[in-house]
Amino acid sequence: MVSAYHVIFGAKNLSALTLDKKRYPVEVVGYDDRADLALLHVNLPASLPSLPLATVRPTVGELTLTIGNGNGEFLQAKTGRVTTLETTSGRPDFPASVMQLDTQILPGDGGGPIITARGEVVGVVSFLAVSGGQSRRVTAYAVPLMQNDARLAELRRGVKRDAPSSGVDLKLLPPLATEAYALPAEKFVEFSQRSKLDLGTTPGAFFTQVAPGSPAARAGLQPLQFDRKGKRTAGDIVTAVNGQRVVNFSDFLSAVYRYQPGEVITLTVLRAGRPLEVKLTLVARAQAGN
Template sequence: MNLRQKQIRRSLPILTVGAFLAGGLVLAQTSPAQPSTKSVPARPATSGRVTSGADKLTSAEGTLFTKARPSTLRILQCPVNNCVEPDGIGTAFLIGDDGLALTAYHVIFQAKALSAQTADRKRYAVEVVGYDDQNDIALLRVNVPKGTPYLPVVAASPKVGDPVLAIGNGGGSFLTPKTGRLTALDTPSDRADFPSGTLELTAPLIPGDSGGPILNAKGEVTGVVSYISVKPSNVDDLSADPEITAYAVPVTAGAQRLADLKKGVKREAPVIGVSIGGNLALLTALPERLFAEANERLSLGLGSVAGAFFTDVSANTPAARAGLRPLQYNAEGKVTQGDLVTAIDGKRVVNFSDFQRIVRSNYQPGDTVTLKVLRAGKTIEVKMTLIGRSTVAQR
């Protein structure tokens, strides 16, 4: 697993210049134990002091890091007693003397086995207590010894401009620090499968830092690292270091989200089971006003009414069971058939991202929705019953 990253995308040359250009997002997910490529040094997207590595910390930052590090963990996707080649590496941190620890949900998603490594490199068993898939946060119980240090969770929300310290395992490192500043609060995500309402910060996080703590100057936890945004720093020189902006799920001591996790709530995100690939992936968030132009220039054969189209329907998913049809092409590359979803329970759908977002924001696994679908020039209604993401993954 690795930091959920928005991939840097380029617009299709045959379309209006810049009309369909999309930015890149990446889950600050877990990274491979031995990354196959060298991490590219990150340049922050906004101004402000940014550091990576203990040797670059100020005296105050160094003191904070030294105090906080024993409360942080390296999360490994492997059994405690057999961890030569873990499937993935992420970060977590203790928040209580009972072994409770927070991490990002994508760090542990689909893990067959989990173990945690403390600063002294000893490994301990891990149990998943609760999670919230849509908000990318999970609560673990780690079998650490009594007296193991833990981090306090802040009581109130932070402020823009606050300095922050992150601790993580990015790029194969072991519980190393990175600093930056908060640049925005309650940040929306432009992808349905990434959490909204996040803290935006300048710390140069990379894959493996996911699930780590974001600490304020007092050493209190304000957020859990979730994903990063990667964009070119110079559009005329794509070899230049990219600009990286990081995002963290906010946490406060009295928040209902944290209370639910402690109660063992395991909240799944509903899935549809459709995807869009190839060059058409650039059009996942196609604005309604540009749909007709894209349809004509790409010969999609979908008409002039905007909606969600897709190129694949996964087996044994809600979309497959509902009979939704992906775009299909003939030998000349022309679209011969494919559904266009234009509404869900009366809510207007104008593109693929809309389709995903409306489902994930308004429904739960087990809910049945009614889709308005344009098929072969005719409008039909299709019933679709949603299931959880982990249910699909287990099949």
Template sequence: MILALAAYLLPDAKLPFGQPSFQVGPAPQAQPPALPNQLSAQTREVFTASRPATVRVESLNPDTRNAGLGTGFFISQDGLVLTAYHVVSGGRLFQISTLSGKTYPATVTAFDAQADVALLQVTRAPDGGFPFLPLAPRAPRVGEAVLAIGNSGGDYLQPRQGTLLGLNAQAGRADFPQGTLEMNAPLSPGDSGGPILDPTGQVIGVVSYISLDGSGQTRRSYAVPVEEGSDLITALRAGEKRDVPVVGLILDPVHSGRVGGAVVSGIARSSPAEKAGLRGSTFDRDGTLTGLGDVITSVNGQRTGDADQVITAIRRARVGDTITLGFTRDGQPRTTQITLVPRASVPDLQQ
């Protein structure tokens, strides 16, 4: 059920836009650690040492008036903050709040949208810099205890503990990061982007998404593995911005797979898909479906039976590549060639 019940851990809000300094949620308070007696002595030591380097990340888009709140952590003394990409992907203004209650403006300097990680730079670091967390130089081990620090449930930089259950977990959704760490730590919205710490206090992962059971409770939590010196971290430190390639399709998850391919529900405005003449489904004034859109049946000659397969095939290419989409319209097979663009350049889309 991960496919149907997976969710990123970022709450959204609609807020009035004011000054560059803004507040998404209540002003952060340096609360005492929650459930300190349920943490082992070693875990309490790791939490106490790591908490000052963990932060609340707030983002705001003054155009859409959308805001979001997540978690992040310093990885350098001069104010580099690692977080989840989906925490900051919809924002234009960013603010970091520390355990001391101080806030700092920040900018996104690098990201990898496919891996769901981003790097921010605090624009006005204080004298003496910030405390920061070391990234583990080794791969994590299944069965070891893990500690998350996050901002969910109205808490501020509180501990969530668990066990590392598996490596290289697959999300079950093509638009979520693959190859993640699987844990049973009880994470929830607001924890995204926070650190996953091993028993020595080194960071082994960045919180990304959860899977839920039928009652909406967290079943498993997942983090993107980060290892010092890895290609991912090296690229972020170098300032690379890696967006995912898209064509501008909004896919129908309900009907896709039932009609021999992925049903196009809608087309993003000013997208390559719109320029290529692809068509979405039609609806009446009440929003009732009156007709299915084009059905994507292949990408570069590879058969695609549902929406996830279309997304996976497109993401094997790169921004700037030209791909061939096979589709049917009114039962008739057709093809079109489309040049892929970065997701950030096309609003309101899935793929």
């Protein structure tokens, strides 16, 4: 069985529940964190039906069925159409080259199959985007799958590929959160003043959280901190990763993802306006607390 990796991420014990409320143990055969894919082995009775992976790609406009557990409703079906075959979220921490659908999925539908009228699975739900304000509109994104997918061949061999992590995170209240993530360099100073975060004048990646025990924590990186009057008292600004210039948090993640867990990277950091270099050893995301 194929699912989205984020569905099982961090889970200690897994089981599959069927429509007749019977549970079966689940074993993780392989996974790829960056691709948001996981291959699972479920000891199901041979009498239970299953759906094959697709042999041909879907087409734009093709009608599909998605099955998931959105909002806690068990195995609910939703219809939609393929709107784009290959697109990207623009976020380095989301899978690349995903399929876009207009299916109105919900939180909890992640990992659900995308099924064509031929009864073939052409992908698994990865993430969603919401737009339109009061006229809320959901765009669904799925990791496309085919029978001859090279990634699945790797997972069948037991490959378990982790995404690297430094242990820092950027969490701000909306609408600042979305804006800050990929903040253009030319808007850095204006954003700093408007948000009252007092970030200085040199664009870079700032962050609000450092996971305890993570590489960033062991290296002494400092998240944004403020006193009771709202004055900034701490907060490192990362301006480069191994010499590669970064101007926002998205740039920072993209640079980190060029390396593997276990590799040592050097961060160029501004602390209280003074430059310094900080070395840290990346770990697998599951070990970094984020």
